[in-house]
Amino acid sequence: MGILGVSMSVLFRLQLGWPGESFAILETFLGKWAPGGVLDRNAYLALVTIHGTIMVFFVLTAGLSGTFSNLLIPLQIGARDMASGFLNMLSYWFFVISCVVMVFSLFVEGGAASAGWTIYPPLSALPQAMPGSGMGMTLWLVSMTLFVVSSLLGSLNYIVTIINLRTKGLSMTRLPLTIWAFFVTAILGVLSFPVLVSAVVLLLMDRMMGTAFYLSDIFIGGEALDATGGSPILYQHLFWFLGHPEVYIVLLPALGISSEVIATNSRKPIFGYKAMVGSIIAIGFLSFIVWAHHMFVTGMNPFLGSVFVFTTLLIAIPSAVKAFNYITTLWRGNIRLTPAMLFSIGLVSTFVTGGLTGIILADSALDVTVHDTYFVVGHFHIVMGLSAIFGMFSGVYHWFSKMFGRMMNTKLGYVHFWFTIVCGYGVFFPMHFVGLAGAPRRYYDSFSFDFIDSVMDLQPIISTFAIVGSLAQLVFLFNFFYSIFRGQPATQNPWKSNTLEWTTPVEHIHGNWPGALPEVHRWAYDYSNPAHDEDFVMQTTPLKDGEIGH
Amino acid sequence: MKLLILLVIVVGIIAVAQLAKIYQLSARLRGHREEDISEADTRLQGSLWIVFMLVLFGTTIWQFIRYGDYLPPSASLHGEAVDTLMSYNLALVIFVFFVVNALIFGFSFKYRYDKNRTAHFFPHDTRLEVIWTVIPSIVLAVIIIYGLQTWSEMTGPAADDSIRVELYSKQFDWTARYAGDNDEFGSTNFNLITPLNPLGIVTQDGIDQALLKIEDKIAKLNNEITAEKGHLLAEKLELERSLHPADDHGHAGHDDAHHEVSEGYKNNLENRLAAIDDLLESGAATVMTVAAYEAKEDKIYRLQRHRQRILELKNYELGEDLNAWEVGEDDRIVKSEFHLPIGREIEFIFRSRDVLHSAFMPHFRAQMNTVPGLPTRFKITTTITTDSMRTILDNPDFNYILLCNKICGSAHFNMQMTVVVETQEEYDAWLSEQKVYMAEKN
Numbered sequence: 001m002g003i004l005g006v007s008m009s010v011l012f013r014l015q016l017g018w019p020g021e022s023f024a025i026l027e028t029f030l031g032k033w034a035p036g037g038v039l040d041r042n043a044y045l046a047l048v049t050i051h052g053t054i055m056v057f058f059v060l061t062a063g064l065s066g067t068f069s070n071l072l073i074p075l076q077i078g079a080r081d082m083a084s085g086f087l088n089m090l091s092y093w094f095f096v097i098s099c100v101v102m103v104f105s106l107f108v109e110g111g112a113a114s115a116g117w118t119i120y121p122p123l124s125a126l127p128q129a130m131p132g133s134g135m136g137m138t139l140w141l142v143s144m145t146l147f148v149v150s151s152l153l154g155s156l157n158y159i160v161t162i163i164n165l166r167t168k169g170l171s172m173t174r175l176p177l178t179i180w181a182f183f184v185t186a187i188l189g190v191l192s193f194p195v196l197v198s199a200v201v202l203l204l205m206d207r208m209m210g211t212a213f214y215l216s217d218i219f220i221g222g223e224a225l226d227a228t229g230g231s232p233i234l235y236q237h238l239f240w241f242l243g244h245p246e247v248y249i250v251l252l253p254a255l256g257i258s259s260e261v262i263a264t265n266s267r268k269p270i271f272g273y274k275a276m277v278g279s280i281i282a283i284g285f286l287s288f289i290v291w292a293h294h295m296f297v298t299g300m301n302p303f304l305g306s307v308f309v310f311t312t313l314l315i316a317i318p319s320a321v322k323a324f325n326y327i328t329t330l331w332r333g334n335i336r337l338t339p340a341m342l343f344s345i346g347l348v349s350t351f352v353t354g355g356l357t358g359i360i361l362a363d364s365a366l367d368v369t370v371h372d373t374y375f376v377v378g379h380f381h382i383v384m385g386l387s388a389i390f391g392m393f394s395g396v397y398h399w400f401s402k403m404f405g406r407m408m409n410t411k412l413g414y415v416h417f418w419f420t421i422v423c424g425y426g427v428f429f430p431m432h433f434v435g436l437a438g439a440p441r442r443y444y445d446s447f448s449f450d451f452i453d454s455v456m457d458l459q460p461i462i463s464t465f466a467i468v469g470s471l472a473q474l475v476f477l478f479n480f481f482y483s484i485f486r487g488q489p490a491t492q493n494p495w496k497s498n499t500l501e502w503t504t505p506v507e508h509i510h511g512n513w514p515g516a517l518p519e520v521h522r523w524a525y526d527y528s529n530p531a532h533d534e535d536f537v538m539q540t541t542p543l544k545d546g547e548i549g550h
Numbered sequence: 551m552k553l554l555i556l557l558v559i560v561v562g563i564i565a566v567a568q569l570a571k572i573y574q575l576s577a578r579l580r581g582h583r584e585e586d587i588s589e590a591d592t593r594l595q596g597s598l599w600i601v602f603m604l605v606l607f608g609t610t611i612w613q614f615i616r617y618g619d620y621l622p623p624s625a626s627l628h629g630e631a632v633d634t635l636m637s638y639n640l641a642l643v644i645f646v647f648f649v650v651n652a653l654i655f656g657f658s659f660k661y662r663y664d665k666n667r668t669a670h671f672f673p674h675d676t677r678l679e680v681i682w683t684v685i686p687s688i689v690l691a692v693i694i695i696y697g698l699q700t701w702s703e704m705t706g707p708a709a710d711d712s713i714r715v716e717l718y719s720k721q722f723d724w725t726a727r728y729a730g731d732n733d734e735f736g737s738t739n740f741n742l743i744t745p746l747n748p749l750g751i752v753t754q755d756g757i758d759q760a761l762l763k764i765e766d767k768i769a770k771l772n773n774e775i776t777a778e779k780g781h782l783l784a785e786k787l788e789l790e791r792s793l794h795p796a797d798d799h800g801h802a803g804h805d806d807a808h809h810e811v812s813e814g815y816k817n818n819l820e821n822r823l824a825a826i827d828d829l830l831e832s833g834a835a836t837v838m839t840v841a842a843y844e845a846k847e848d849k850i851y852r853l854q855r856h857r858q859r860i861l862e863l864k865n866y867e868l869g870e871d872l873n874a875w876e877v878g879e880d881d882r883i884v885k886s887e888f889h890l891p892i893g894r895e896i897e898f899i900f901r902s903r904d905v906l907h908s909a910f911m912p913h914f915r916a917q918m919n920t921v922p923g924l925p926t927r928f929k930i931t932t933t934i935t936t937d938s939m940r941t942i943l944d945n946p947d948f949n950y951i952l953l954c955n956k957i958c959g960s961a962h963f964n965m966q967m968t969v970v971v972e973t974q975e976e977y978d979a980w981l982s983e984q985k986v987y988m989a990e991k992n
Contacts, residue, residue: 025555041960116957122922123905123958129721130959216923217740219750220721220904224741224856232906232921266661267669275679297908298919299900299926302705306698313690320686321679323650328678330657332670336587337595337662345599345658352650356643359690363697365704366636369629369915372908372955407584409570410591418598425606433613437620438912440955443963451912451951455617478566487584488574494585528669535668550673 003477004103006470008051015039017463019445033111042131044444045114049132050106052117053140056246057147058102060388062095064253065189066151068395069158069182071403075501076176078167078518080511083160087153094150098143105139113140116442118243121214121235125206128221138207141200148193148200155186155193162186167500169520173277174539174550176499176524177270180277181256184284185249191288192245199238206230233298240291247384248287252280254391255322255351258344260524261394262326264497265341266333267535269525272325273550279318286315296364297371305364312362316355323352334528334535338495339413343394346421347387354383357432372442375435381428393420393476401494405506406487412479416472423469430458496536499524503540523550587663596662603655607648614644621912622943625950625971627931628704629915635700639693708929712895715888717952718749719920720903722961724952725749726888727881728981736878736987740903740922741859749901751878751987757864764857771850778843779835782826789823882984887968888952890932891977897929910955911969913939919956935971 011030014023015038022037033043070088074081082088106112114132115124119140127134162183166175175183202213212227214235219225263270270276292300292308326348335341357379360366370376393416400408437455439446447456493502500520504512518540526537531547543549582588587595624630661669708714716727716735727749729735736751742760743750750756775781793816829835838846890896900909902920909928910917918928940948950969954962972980 045957045960045962120906120956126905129905218904218922219740219743223852224743224859226852226855228923231924233924269671269673271672272674272679274674275683297917299921299924302701305705306701309698309701310694313694316690317683317686321683324682325679327650327653327657328672330654330661332672333657333661334663334667334669335658335661337592337658338585338587342595345654349651349654352654353647356647359643359693360636360639363635363639363693363701365632365697365700366639368704368917369632369636369912371917372910409573410584410587411573412570414591414595418602421602422605429606429610430613430617433617433620437617438910440910440953440963442957444960445963448964449951449953450945450947450949451622455620458617478563478570482567482570486571486574488577491583491585494583525673528671530671 003473004054006473008047008054010467010470011039012044012047012051013463013466015044015444016446017460019447041444042111042114045116045130045442046106046112046132046136048442049114049117049119050102050112053102053113053144055385056117056250057144058099060250060384060392061151061246062147064257064388064392064395065158065182065185065249066091066095066154068178068253068257068392068399069154069186071399072178072501073158073161073182074165074512075402075504076179076499076524077162077165077170078500078513078520079161079165080513080517082157083165084157087157091150091153091157094146094153098146098150101139101143101146105136105143108135108139110134110136112136118236118239119203120239121203121206121232122218122220125203125214126218126220126225127207138204141204141207144200145197148197151189151193155189158182158186159190167517167520170500170539173274174520174523176256177259177273177276177280178253178256180280181252181259184280185252188245188249188252188284188287192242192249195238196242199235199242202238203235233295233300236295236298237292240294241288243294244291245284245287247380248283250384250388251351251391252283254347254388254394255280257391257395257398258326258347260497260499261340261344261398262329262348263525263527264398264495264536265336265338265344266329267336267527268329268333269527269529270325271328272321273523273525275321276325279321282318283315286311286318290315293362293364293367296367302364309362309364313359316359316362319351319355323348323355336495338397339408339410339417340394340398342414342417343390343397346417346424347390347394349421350382350386350390350424353429354379354381354387358383369438370435372440373435374431374439374441377441378428378431378435381431382424386424386428390420393417396480398495399501400483400487401490401506402501402504404484404487405490405508406483407490407494408483408487409479412475416475416479419472419475420469423465423472426465427462427469430462434458434462496534498526498536498538500539503538521549526550592663596659599655599658603652606651610644610647622939623934624913624915625932625934625939626914626916627933628700629913629930630933631700631703632915635697638696642689642693704929708897708927709895712897712929713891714897714899715890716749716899716901717888717909717920718901718903719907719909719954719958719965721905721959722954722965723885724909724954724965724967726884726967728884728984730880730882730986732877732880734877735899736875736881738878738901739863741856741863743903747987749881749883749987751881752863753875753878756878757860761857761860761864764853764860768850768853768857771846771853774836774838775843775846775850777829777834777836779830779837781843782830782835786823786826786830789819789826793819793823878987881987882981883987884984887970889970889972889977889980891974892932892935892971894974895929895931897927900926900928905958906956907954907958907965908956910953911950912953913950914969917955932971935973936969937972939971 026034027037033040110131112132113119113136114130123129124133124137162179205211206214212230214232215227215230218227259270290308290312293312296305361379397408397413434455437452439452490506492506500518503518520539521542522539524539528535529537624633714729718725725748738750739752740750742752742756744760744763747756900918900920902922907920908917909920914930916928916930918926936950940946952967952969954965
């Protein structure tokens with residue numbers, strides 16, 4: 001799905017960078033979507049929509065919390081397996097079906113859903129409004145429902161496992177931050193995804209059963225519709241009630257992974273463990289009361305807008321605490337620059353850079369001028385896209401030996417990292433300037449406006465970076481698959497890390513540990529503790545006489 | 551061409567695979583493990599952070615120089631406040647961006663691995679943590695208070711003497727409406743929209759016109775489906791059975807009285823039968839699929855409901871204020887370009903016909919969604935005329951612009967209107983020339 005999502009972005013970046021230019025190769029691959037080698041308008045909107053959907057839900061949500069939770073939760077809490085293997089399997093298969101439906105929706109009459117990944121009605125509710133609001137939209141909604149079921153089942157399983165199956169001695173305050181992040185993420189998912197389902201089901205009913213939850217006073221296709229009394233704004237409230245926690249569902253696991261990777265590779269305890277846990281919980285809580293900052297210009301009561309300005313900017317405080325704690329962890333560390341570590345450091349940088357522009361967007365008065373422009377696109381791609389994907393890569397490089405018993409190639413990892421961060425910044429940083437100049441997003445062609453002419457020479461630059469950055473991912477794919485089969489066989493604890501997963505044997509066995517479950521005596525971050533000779537102390541190491549435990 | 555590309559890809563993959571193999575073999579010979587980062591690598595990667603930092607900061611500064619004056623000065627009063635707010639916020643953001651990123655990249659370089667050094671054990675420090683909780687809190691408090699002040703000024707109620715302009719959106723264009731001499735907008739209803747009444751303004755004539763239109767459509771559709779061949783044939787069969795019931799039963803000797811029908815009724819059936827035969831013979835009968843037939847039936851049903859809604863509107867009790875429906879008669883409707891006077895407060899009222907759109911006027915720092923069924927509003931005070939702005943920018947072709955900024959369909963990117971700001975006199979002259987709604991009805 002990830003490959004699909006990235007390829008789509010390359011396709012529409014071709015159009016945005018060089019509008020109307022003919023690329024013969026497009027017609028070869030896309031057929032009627034790109035007659036004469038120029039991307040069709042409706043196909044452009046479909047690509048933008050499906051790129052967003054796939055990336056947010058199928059890559060970042062499923063790829064981070066889905067895969068890493070299932071891998072790391074049992075290993076890091078000393079459990080034989082997840083609490084319910086059955087839920088796990090159901091969650092997996094629902095996800096597969098959901099992917100199949102989503103991909104299938106590309107090929108139906110009228111094309112895939114095209115109303116943007118937020119699919120605001122009435123555009124998404126009325127097949128007569130655009131071709132993509134036909135069968136493609138119905139399948140989108142079905143696929144999303146299946147996805148939510150999958151995600152809910154998974155999340156329930158994570159919560160139960162973390163609460164019930166921690167091994168002896170592993171109190172909540174000794175949990176690695178990865179597990180804390182997965183835990184809060186799962187809670188966010190359980191509380192917010194059902195709201196998306198209700199929004200989606202109501203939309204399906206508006207489409208198919210003649211209800212009017214979101215529709216009112218509409219005259220379209222030469223015809224006045226029956227619907228009265230509904231409100232399109234209602235959909236936005238429901239959607240963003242999931243939509244905003246979703247940002248943190250994506251981001252928190254990445255932050256959890258980077259906490260672990262940064263501590264291990266700085267050979268230092270993560271700075272301010274309690275503050276880190278506290279900020280994860282605070283961010284989780286606040287994420288539920290900020291959703292309407294996506295709606296400052298929808299005609300919502302301005303006073304309500306001010307409340308959301310306040311809560312939204314509050315989130316900056318725990319985020320700042322996290323960023324400063326990361327930096328202090330790096331300070332006077334002994335940093336091993338492994339590919340995983342590079343990606344984690346990159347994450348801290350993108351998290352800060354992207355988060356900062358969020359301060360501008362959260363200010364309703366400023367949002368009016370940059371809402372729905374490229375500024376927003378730049379902001380969320382850096383803070384949520386790049387950060388999350390960096391966390392994901394970091395996790396893959398770090399725990400690859402736990403997944404496949406082999407090591408990934410370090411040199412290729414370096415190449416991959418530098419291309420990715422340079423191109424990542426190269427694509428999304430200039431977008432802020434394009435947006436400040438007022439260029440609206442989701443425009444098929446933004447070259448025909450005098451007032452943004454001065455920033456349009458950035459468009460081809462952005463597109464070039466996007467293409468190079470996407471190609472660089474081939475290095476990762478090659479490294480990944482090559483290493484699965486031919487990588488260097490791993491040792492038990494290659495990174496000299498403290499947590500429990502490194503006490504399991506390299507080869508996979510049922511129940512994770514051959515003998516009894518390990519017993520935990522200390523927290524996960526005793527790196528370079530002066531009381532010990534080695535610069536790391538496994539969590540299973542008993543306290544020395546007189547040593548004060550954590 | 552395709553073959554060539556494929557070939558290049560295949561060769562590329564093979565080349566990388568071979569390189570990796572050689573690298574791996576040599577690594578094994580040297581006894582190198584992937585997790586051991588060599589000193590050379592540490593040095594290289596550490597320095598790359600510094601290089602990256604310099605490039606990032608350098609290009610950031612370059613972009614500010616090159617693209618920093620992204621928008622011309624604000625052409626509205628609140629926009630000036632917004633711009634000031636924006637520059638303070640941007641300055642803060644940029645400052646933190648440079649400092650924090652410099653720390654991240656700098657530390658990554660400075661504290662890179664050295665086997666002779668141990669990391670400093672430093673699990674927490676309450677004082678430090680309090681400092682960087684409190685400082686952002688204070689800074690954010692300032693931002694929040696300042697921001698909300700601007701926000702509440704922007705969104706407060708419009709002054710009594712403000713000029714009200716309605717902007718109406720549909721796929722894929724804008725229409726502006728100005729109140730007529732009575733200074734009052736006529737009320738609107740989406741059921742009354744016709745080509746002559748694009749905004750659905752409620753007037754007695756508007757209602758009659760819309761009803762006529764619907765009657766026309768219903769009649770046309772009725773004609774089409776009553777002349778459908780398959781249905782005519784079926785009806786003919788039915789009629790013949792009613793007229794000659796014996797054939798149907800297939801056995802004689804039944805009590806004839808049982809089937810007796812009045813002469814008049816029989817005549818009716820026969821007339822209808824003749825009419826059907828005429829239709830079939832004249833060739834006027836049409837043929838359509840079952841689906842098409844049902845779609846037309848369905849359409850008629852919907853039109854009837856539409857008519858019903860208009861009739862309900864017509865019967866609506868107006869009480870004493872019988873003229874309420876006529877205030878819209880002198881409303882002025884404007885397409886493709888609308889004008890505003892300088893130095894006046896303008897209250898925009900936004901409505902939408904079909905889907906969500908967003909009225910985005912970047913030069914006035916104004917943006918508001920248009921929502922079907924929910925009028926929204928935004929007020930601005932104009933400060934710079936189009937002519938002055940042309941002088942300021944030294945661009946004789948400059949025009950203010952109204953764009954759609956909420957995805958609304960295939961031509962979303964091409965839904966715009968020109969805005970002209972001019973002196974009060976020019977504006978008055980322009981407005982008096984504009985088309986008065988219902989003017990062409992006579």
